[in-house]
Amino acid sequence: MPSRPTHSAMFAAAFVRTPDGWSGAEVDLTSAEIADDLGDAVQDALGLQGDELALLCVEVEDEWFALVRYDGDAEPRAFVSDVHSAASDPLGELFSELAGVLVPDKEADLGVRPAGDFELLSDLGVSAEELLELSMEEGVLPADTLSVIAEKLSFADELDRLH
Template sequence: MPSRSNLFSAAFAKSGSGWTGAEVELGEAEIADDLGDAVQEALGLNGDELALLCVEVEDEWFAVIRYEGELDPRVFISDAHAVQNDTLGEIFADLAGAAVVVEKDAPDLGIRPVGDLELLADFGLSAEELLELSMEEGVLPADILSIIAERLGFADELDRVR
């Protein structure tokens, strides 16, 4: 299991004046609700705002969770294989509806993105582009999150909290 020192997580809320970001502490997260609570606390939200939780674990994987009012969270994980044996990753996989199955003899099929590929489409980042970014060889999760932040307009906030 990756140590939490290799984890970066930040949340970003969209308002009329742009994006606001804050680093989010996920070290104590045990269930999916803990993630949403941490986002609300870090950003001081009342629950109606649009917020994105961006997480990267070392050079292994990244995830984006979209919170919007009372709607169920929408989740994208860059690699379902990489979240195996990671308690935080298993919470994300559960939210994404992706079973994390550890098979010792299973072939490594490479990167396997899972979850809601359309969660950023209304911001101009299509499912195809999100898949393409996730599967590009040699590009680190941190770099992909930076590209996503640039496309959505919160790159300055990401840089500030990083």
């Protein structure tokens, strides 16, 4: 599979929780070809040692966002705000795979369809219900939803610094 084209309207950043709070860095996903490449990019961007809690936040084309939680040696957990919109993007297909969902028929008009691990942030202060509600709020851009999530998890300053 060839490298991903650079998205002019794609934003990707990862955040690691430390004893002093959250620290973030932009993440380059343009060469990601398989789901494991996403984790490697996060590890490289943050210089992870392996046992930290890290979140990858991605927003693409004002259409959809994805969150991936890396927690030490545990399998990554992922959430995609709209698996149907993400299906039209090769990078979105990687996030859908990581979230454990089949890529829907690209021609079907299914509306907004969040998918993946809805409990991804529950222990951090964003319930499954709240994550679902934020994802499906009509007229709200994915970047705005990520800002709300970052505020609730206390890394809004880091997100603002990078975005």
